[in-house]
Amino acid sequence: MSDSNTPDPHTPDAAVPPRPPMPDSGAPSQPTASTTPLAQPAGQGWYAQPHGQQPYGQHSQGPDSHGQHAPGAAFSSQPAGAVADDGHARPHDAKIGSGKIVAVLVAAAIVGAVSGLGGAAIGSDVFHQNGTVASSNGTTQVTVNDPDNVNQTTGIAAKTLPSVVTISATSSNGGGTGSGVILSEDGYVVTNTHVVTLDGASSDVALRVTTSDGRVYDAKVVGTDPIYDLAVIKLTGATGLTPIDFADSTKLNVGDTTVAVGAPLGLSNTVTTGIVSALNRSIQIASSAVPDSGEQQEDQGQNGQSPFQFDFGQGQQQGSGSAGTISIAVIQTDAAINPGNSGGALVDDEGKLIGINVAIATAGGGSSSSSEAGSIGVGFSIPSSVVKRVTDEIIKDGSATHGLLGAMVGNSADQKDSTVAGALVSDVTSGGAAAKAGLKAGDIVTEFNGVPVRDATDLTAQVRALAAGSDASVVYVRGGKSFTADVTLGKLTD
Structure with a gap:
């Protein structure tokens, strides 16, 4: 350059x-389909009715944490038959081929007792009788109608949802919703820059954040990083939140289990599953949040044009002529990711963060509106190794290098x-x-x-x-x- x-x-x-080489899928680094951002404008419909559209929210996502562990969040590795602190037999831990612990909920002597699921200590009830998972401050929306037959994804959801929030951003230029991931007990949250700036349309955005158990906070932007589309916000007056656990994204393999958590189409507490489809994928995204100055603009290459231009769903700033492009390394997954998942969490089979959801590919074109975009099984997440570095720098210095x-x-x-x-x-x-x-x-x-x-x-x-x-x-x-x-x-x- x-x-x-x-x-x-x-x-x-x-x-x-800096990370060791990782398996490559062998596919071209840039898919032929065009990409679409994971945010949606407020007031657009998510399904058609005879007399119009039903409104819904926008972006949804969940950032990463700084390696802090929530109380009771670690997966159990105790031998089968161990006795819990309450005197009841500890359920058997299930494992898969690699030896990773699979979260298994078992209704044993205590209905809804859990082995290795975050949010509750082993041997205590994590399910209310009404079928929702309990948290320390209320309930999260993980519905369990049959505690005797829960699966691995149920356990991952129970652990992850308390660490994922829904973000509402509004300004005089419009509004939208996205997702975020809790980094600390006192309210640091990671999300995408395009969520908190309405894709660069405004630097003065009012933020309201809702946790999975229904608590609502005002929030302020700590710092943004348009180059990798990451941002950190701070919730006002927050205490006792559940930070997400980080996994090492440099140790992922193609085929590993992935679970996406966020608020697609404004539908909070949504969980979808898939696998790692490819590693070391790189995509180029159109972004109005990138500073329109010499070096960044020059870095876009190809005269600023890209087959991966995104419509972030904010409307009026599109086609303004000020948009640049960014090139980011991502994890590709087939877990269903849709407009509104921006900034949400991509976690592994232990409920640990491996990426922040940022974009999807669509079969339409770069110019198609986000309301026409949907998951075709090609989603992209910023690796947790990058997220950790960037968010640490933002929290310390207000910006990242x-x-x-x-x-x-x-x-x-x-x-x-x-x-x-x-x-x-x-x-x-x-x-x-x-x-x-x-x-x-x-x-x-x-x-x-x-x-x-x-x-x-x-x-x-x-x-x-x-x-x-x-x-x-x-x-x-x-x-x-x-x-x-x-x-x-x-x-x-x-």
């Missing part, structure tokens, strides 16, 4: 969090004489990170920090995922031979 303000037809550099490679890059596969897929370097910035590492115009980057690079979007997304000043390794091809270089990233600036 270049440090000048002159637009270039090539896509700029990228960044990724991102890496800069200092090179202009395009797609190697677009060149007629190319025999290697990767990010083709067209220019390097004098004194920049790429130049210092020995990269030159004509080099083809094929790997960054152990992650395969198939095109310019892959490289940009991986570079941006890392903090400024991070050390990384780059594999590149020059003259038909492969080389490896160490690079210390610069800082992406506004």
Whole structure:
């Protein structure tokens, strides 16, 4: 990427969090279907009636936490037949092939006793007789009509829902709803930047947050990170909330269980299941929240156009001409994610956060309205490893940093004489990170920090995922031979 303000037809550099190589699905890094954001405008209908549309809310999502554990939230690993503190026999723990604990609710000596489900200590009742899961401050909407026959997803939902909130954002420009994930007991919550800014339409948005058990709080924005579409908000006067547990997203495998939790179409406390469809996927998204200034605009590449442009469902700001694009590395899942899931949680089979839901692909086009968009089994979430870094920086400093490679890059596969897929370097910035590492115009980057690079979007997304000043390794091809270089990233600036 270049440090000048002159637009270039090539896509700029990228960044990724330092992590070991992960399995790749083998599919192209950019799906052919267009993508759609997970937010919906207030007042639009979610189903048709003879005399009009039934209104519903918008965005829904659930951010991540900072590794804090909720009381009683850890999964039990006690041997079968262990005795609980109340003297009753502890239910057997069920395990799957890998040895991971599967949450199993058993109606044993105590109706609704639970083994390893967050929100209640082992041996205590987690179900009210009316069929809802109990929490310390009320009830969450996990309906259980037959406690003797609950499954793994029921346990995951019971653990995760107390850590997911619904966010209502309003301004003079409009309004919408989204989701968030609780990071701390005193009210730090992660969500998407496009949720709290109405996709860049307003910097003065009033926020109201509702927890899964019905408590309502005002909230203020702590900081936003448009480059990776993450934001942190703080609930006013909140105490005793249930922060989500973080999993290490760098250890995921294709095929692992995923559960999405949020408020699609304004329907709060919604749970859907699926698997990890692909890892190390990179997508390019149109976003009006990206600062319209030289370097960020230049970084969009392809003259700012992208097959992954999103309609965030906010209406009036679309087509304003100020939208830029961002390139982000994501987890792809087939768990049903719909408009309104933005900022919600994607968790693993232990109810731990592996990603923040951010976008979906649709069979329509980038210009289709979000009211026409729906899940086709291709959803995207920002990995928890990136979420953790960015939210920690925002809470500490009010903003997050991102890496800069200092090179202009395009797609190697677009060149007629190319025999290697990767990010083709067209220019390097004098004194920049790429130049210092020995990269030159004509080099083809094929790997960054152990992650395969198939095109310019892959490289940009991986570079941006890392903090400024991070050390990384780059594999590149020059003259038909492969080389490896160490690079210390610069800082992406506004």
